[in-house]
Amino acid sequence: MKIVIAGGTGFIGGQLRKTLFSKGHEVVVLSRKPYQEFPSVVWDGKSSGEWQSAIEGADAVINLCGESIINGRWDMRRKKQIYDSRILPTRALVAALSQAKEKPKVLINASACGFYGDRDDEELSESSKPGDDFLGKLCVDWEREASIAQNLGVRTISLRMGIVLSREGGALRHLAFPFRLGIGGRLGSGRQWMSWIVLEDLISMILFLIDSQVFGPVNAVSPQPVRNSDFASLLAGMLKRPAWTFVPRWALGLGLGEVSAVLLSSQRAFPGKLEAAGFKFRFEDLSSALDFALNRH
Ligand SMILES: NC(=O)c1ccc[n+]([C@@H]2O[C@H](COP(=O)([O-])OP(=O)(O)OC[C@H]3O[C@@H](n4cnc5c(N)ncnc54)[C@H](OP(=O)(O)O)[C@@H]3O)[C@@H](O)[C@H]2O)c1
Numbered sequence: 001m002k003i004v005i006a007g008g009t010g011f012i013g014g015q016l017r018k019t020l021f022s023k024g025h026e027v028v029v030l031s032r033k034p035y036q037e038f039p040s041v042v043w044d045g046k047s048s049g050e051w052q053s054a055i056e057g058a059d060a061v062i063n064l065c066g067e068s069i070i071n072g073r074w075d076m077r078r079k080k081q082i083y084d085s086r087i088l089p090t091r092a093l094v095a096a097l098s099q100a101k102e103k104p105k106v107l108i109n110a111s112a113c114g115f116y117g118d119r120d121d122e123e124l125s126e127s128s129k130p131g132d133d134f135l136g137k138l139c140v141d142w143e144r145e146a147s148i149a150q151n152l153g154v155r156t157i158s159l160r161m162g163i164v165l166s167r168e169g170g171a172l173r174h175l176a177f178p179f180r181l182g183i184g185g186r187l188g189s190g191r192q193w194m195s196w197i198v199l200e201d202l203i204s205m206i207l208f209l210i211d212s213q214v215f216g217p218v219n220a221v222s223p224q225p226v227r228n229s230d231f232a233s234l235l236a237g238m239l240k241r242p243a244w245t246f247v248p249r250w251a252l253g254l255g256l257g258e259v260s261a262v263l264l265s266s267q268r269a270f271p272g273k274l275e276a277a278g279f280k281f282r283f284e285d286l287s288s289a290l291d292f293a294l295n296r297h
Helices: 011-022 050-055 076-099 134-151 171-180 199-211 228-238 249-264 272-277 286-293
Strands: 002-006 026-031 040-042 060-063 106-112 155-161 163-166 185-187 196-198 216-220 245-247
Touching (some): 011 026, 011 199, 026 050, 076 134, 199 272, 216 272, 228 286
Parallel strands (some): 002 026, 026 040, 163 196
């Protein structure tokens, strides 16, 4: 297959790119910088241009663009960067799809469980309503931009990813850091639910979805979300460190500002659509996931 990955240089996209290459697929990365190590085409992530020819006749376009949501406090300028770095590349890709003579069969566009906002113990499926905080509104707009491609005849999926766990880095490195120093613990009350997915399962899921008939929003999460306090205990146990301490909600708010919502919001999401389509997870429970991701083998 010919697969175009926008954001194919990042944490998820880089691993996806390597896996697709290893399986013998033709992969083209859209990036704002030129690369020699793999086939890439330069774009600016917002305007039309010659890069559009790269998507002609592709089997799939996968869009994983977006600036980190956790680096830096969310002032107005930062929020605009976070928003624009997701909305504008999606809009540019969909415009390119509308002009393509030979349209790709499927667009898989990143989204996040942040779509749901802060939902306490509610069990969240793909049909649950969105949250009304910054990330919730961002995800609604992001998914709306992507869904325009469905009306162009391109099967379109918005992948509502949970926290992606990997030995390659990402959120787990940040989450594990205080534990490695022996000062880790639950965040706030620790009652908030965390929806997570192992990177290897996420990549298998993307391959599965390319070949499926699934469309619309898809919860890209393991079937077993956990409370933050359970996550903290398990992580501490795996790292053989204590988890006796905790970071109060007010301290997170003081230190991180609005970004603390990412750590304190409760999202108990389930992968109903993936399971109905027959996807099989390699890592269903957090214990085996952390065991794998912390590289203990
Ligand atoms: N990692 C997670 O736990 C997680 C969870 C839920 C959702 N997600 C979402 O999944 C996507 C990928 O996440 P990731 O962790 O792989 O992110 P990442 O490592 O930060 O990579 C993001 C990619 O986005 C591109 N990018 C950044 N700013 C851009 C802009 N202004 N215009 C165009 N492209 C831009 C970069 O490509 P170039 O620099 O090569 O242009 C980079 O390859 C993001 O949208 C993220 O919100 C991630």
